[in-house]
Amino acid sequence: MTTIRISLLLSLFTILGLNAQETESQKPKTNTISQQFEDLLENSNNYQDYKVVKLNSLNKLKANTADSISAFQGQITDLQAQINSQQEEIKNLNTTLEETKATLEETRAEKDSIFFLGIPMSKGGYMGMMWGIVAVLALALVFFIFRFKGSNAHTQEARKKLADLEVEYDDYRKKALEKEQKMGRLLQDERNKAVKNTKK
Template sequence: MKKLLFSIIALLFLNLNTQAQLVPDSAKVDPSLRGQYQLMIAKSKTINGYKLINPARLGAFWKSVSDSINYNRKQLISIKVKLAEQEKAVATLKAQISGSENALASSNAKLDEISFLGISFTKSKYNVIVWSLILVLAAALAIVILRSAKFIHEAKYRSSLYEEIAQEYQNYKTKANDKEKKLARELQDERNKLDELRKK
């Protein structure tokens, strides 16, 4: 009970004392909120474990806190506006990059594309087709050359056989002609002999 009475008396005394000191402190060392708070705590009086704070200091501190909050809110709104603008700019840049990438992919596809007889091929497919055709044609040419060589060899062989047969036929013809002439002479001789025998 004594404590309560003593606290009430102290509060009244301090209230009278604080009303006399409504003028804010001009000797603030640190103007930040932390500095104002520490000054307010340092200048307050403690009675029975309770801090008695000057209302002028508390009002000034509250005004500083409100001003700081309002300033931070304005800064936050400004930052949000800037952030929204930057997000728009980023979205625009992303769209431009996407368009550029699509254009680049399209130009790369056109560079990698070859049109032959109205049919579009990629360079790799075109190279595969061309080299396949070259290999097929080279194989066909090799087959044709081998067959041609075989046919040429066969033709030479048959030609040599024909020449041999022709030579043999020519020899036979010459021999037959000589034999015929010989037989004709012998026949003539025999006729002549026969004629002579008849004349006698």
């Protein structure tokens, strides 16, 4: 009789425990999968070294786990799509950056270069060439100034010699004219003397 009562009490406690467990399992679970596993283990019955788990609770946990895995896989797919999109955007930005760098280098090269007679030259080379031309022209000018001064000195000296020569020529002509006149007078005197002597 006592064993029957004990068996009835155990059966009653087991039914009450299972009803309470079912009531708890019917509540919407918003906790994590790990928490659901812990709840399942806490609400399961012990039998020797084993845990007795309700099949309905186990199936629900399995469904929740599958839903969570599916949701995580969806998130992974979305994140992978975002990563791919960001990588494509980074690739496009790198391409744009390389093009911008190339354009910048070309612009700098054009800015630093000057076309001289259709030949592209750097500003430094152009300035060096211009200063070289100026130096050559300055040297040529100095050379021609010295040549002009030398030629002018020779010209002045030649003019002076020509003037002196003209003065000497005038003196010589005057002396020659005087000499000619003197010789003419002497000749006339001799003629006159000869005429006088013949009259005698």
